[in-house]
Amino acid sequence: MITTAQSAATKRPEYSHGKLLAQQIFNDTMTAIDVRHAMKAKLMFEGSTLTAGEVAHPVVRPPFVVAFGKAANRMATVLHEILGGRIEAGVSVAPAETQQKLANFRYFVGGHPYPNAASLEGAQAALDLISHLTPEDTVIFLVSGGGSAILAKPMDAAISLADLIEFNRALVTSHLPIEQINVLRKHISAVKGGRLAERAYPARQLTIFISDVPDNLPSMVASGPTMPDESTTEQAYELVEQNKLHFPASIHGFFERRELPETPKPGDPRFANSHYFSLLSNGDAVAAALASAKKLGFVAEIERGAWDADYREVVHSNVASLDALSQEHKGQPVCLVVGGEVTCPVTGPGMGGRNQAFALYAAEKIGGQNRVVLSAGTDGRDGNSPTSGAVADGQTISRAQGRGLDPAAYLVGSDSYSFFRTLGDTLDTGFTDNNVRDVRLWLDFG
Numbered sequence: 001m002i003t004t005a006q007s008a009a010t011k012r013p014e015y016s017h018g019k020l021l022a023q024q025i026f027n028d029t030m031t032a033i034d035v036r037h038a039m040k041a042k043l044m045f046e047g048s049t050l051t052a053g054e055v056a057h058p059v060v061r062p063p064f065v066v067a068f069g070k071a072a073n074r075m076a077t078v079l080h081e082i083l084g085g086r087i088e089a090g091v092s093v094a095p096a097e098t099q100q101k102l103a104n105f106r107y108f109v110g111g112h113p114y115p116n117a118a119s120l121e122g123a124q125a126a127l128d129l130i131s132h133l134t135p136e137d138t139v140i141f142l143v144s145g146g147g148s149a150i151l152a153k154p155m156d157a158a159i160s161l162a163d164l165i166e167f168n169r170a171l172v173t174s175h176l177p178i179e180q181i182n183v184l185r186k187h188i189s190a191v192k193g194g195r196l197a198e199r200a201y202p203a204r205q206l207t208i209f210i211s212d213v214p215d216n217l218p219s220m221v222a223s224g225p226t227m228p229d230e231s232t233t234e235q236a237y238e239l240v241e242q243n244k245l246h247f248p249a250s251i252h253g254f255f256e257r258r259e260l261p262e263t264p265k266p267g268d269p270r271f272a273n274s275h276y277f278s279l280l281s282n283g284d285a286v287a288a289a290l291a292s293a294k295k296l297g298f299v300a301e302i303e304r305g306a307w308d309a310d311y312r313e314v315v316h317s318n319v320a321s322l323d324a325l326s327q328e329h330k331g332q333p334v335c336l337v338v339g340g341e342v343t344c345p346v347t348g349p350g351m352g353g354r355n356q357a358f359a360l361y362a363a364e365k366i367g368g369q370n371r372v373v374l375s376a377g378t379d380g381r382d383g384n385s386p387t388s389g390a391v392a393d394g395q396t397i398s399r400a401q402g403r404g405l406d407p408a409a410y411l412v413g414s415d416s417y418s419f420f421r422t423l424g425d426t427l428d429t430g431f432t433d434n435n436v437r438d439v440r441l442w443l444d445f446g
Contacts (some may be wrong), residue, residue, distance in 0.1 A: 350415020353383020
């Protein structure tokens with residue numbers, strides 16, 4: 001069916017193929033940001049030097065490898081290939097099992113969006129692996145989004161796993177953007193906020209990361225276990241007070257007493273031999289979506305407004321931008337490409353996430369129009385649902401009402417997944433072994 005839509009698009013994209021065209025753009029985007037392809041293209045190992053972009057890192061001895069996050073297993077496997085198997089030992093902590101286990105690696109299935117027992121076990125295994133190294137040793141960290149939950153260890157033994165889960169639940173169901181959430185995570189962790197790198201000192205360190213945060217905040221990826229931390233305990237205290245956040249007593253007491261230990265900061269000499277390379281980011285996904293839309297015959301632009309605000313605010317802003325783009329190119333099919341991560345407070349017990357909530361709210365704004373909207377996570381999972389997002393068009397709301405569905409009730413119940421599943425409009429990619437935030441597409445066929 002997508003082939004048919006693509007064929008139709010060679011002349012002029014038509015609204016009758018609108019949802020398929022949006023899905024084609026998203027599929028093209030995911031192909032363009034494939035982790036294996038990116039690593040093979042951007043990393044090179046010659047002699048005893050591993051080159052990552054402009055970073056040339058000497059690897060005299062086989063390195064130790066610690067991989068964590070949604071792309072951990074894939075990144076570890078491809079690095080093993082690039083190094084020709086020259087890895088001393090490794091730990092990989094990912095949200096799912098891998099079919100291709102490396103003989104000298106230990107594997108853990110960490111929890112997401114909330115940590116589990118394996119998250120703690122994997123963190124301890126990582127700490128054990130990199131402690132007591134020498135300046136002649138090298139540690140390569142492979143970091144990707146989701147690592148904040150997938151690799152977890154509280155900084156105080158009195159904090160139980162149950163308390164840590166409740167702490168994370170309070171954060172991810174709040175309205176806070178990811179960078180503020182991660183400020184709080186860093187300050188109650190034994191591995192985040194540069195503390196993992198502290199334990200690897202004095203070994204040489206190279207971090208290769210896939211970013212699921214704004215491009216100007218690399219130390220927020222997975223809450224920055226290998227990078228010095230710019231945030232402070234004072235910021236953490238203010239966030240809790242201003243947002244009236246409540247955590248389990250074993251955690252909240254540190255905030256009430258203002259006794260959080262500070263994280264290592266930029267300029268700390270223990271980071272002198274640490275280097276960092278950004279493999280993929282949301283900017284790569286947005287650029288790929290733009291290229292695909294143009295190839296399919298759309299006049300395409302990247303939305304320049306705020307991407308990380310409340311999902312309803314972003315919908316209104318996007319619609320205004322789409323109106324302007326359509327007005328500028330009257331009679332032509334246009335595509336507005338948006339990235340980032342909207343915020344979406346959980347208000348009910350249903351299934352879904354920020355992408356499906358965005359698509360549902362947006363569907364109400366394009367009702368009866370020749371427009372299409374798609375919103376999806378590049379990790380393959382949206383909130384607590386088993387899907388990556390959803391696609392809607394000008395007939396979505398009328399189709400739903402014809403089936404007796406009340407869109408507003410599904411939004412209030414945080415049950416956007418059930419809404420789109422009933423209509424057959426979820427995007428079911430499965431786990432992608434990647435995570436560079438979200439992609440949103442708005443199509444107008446004139």
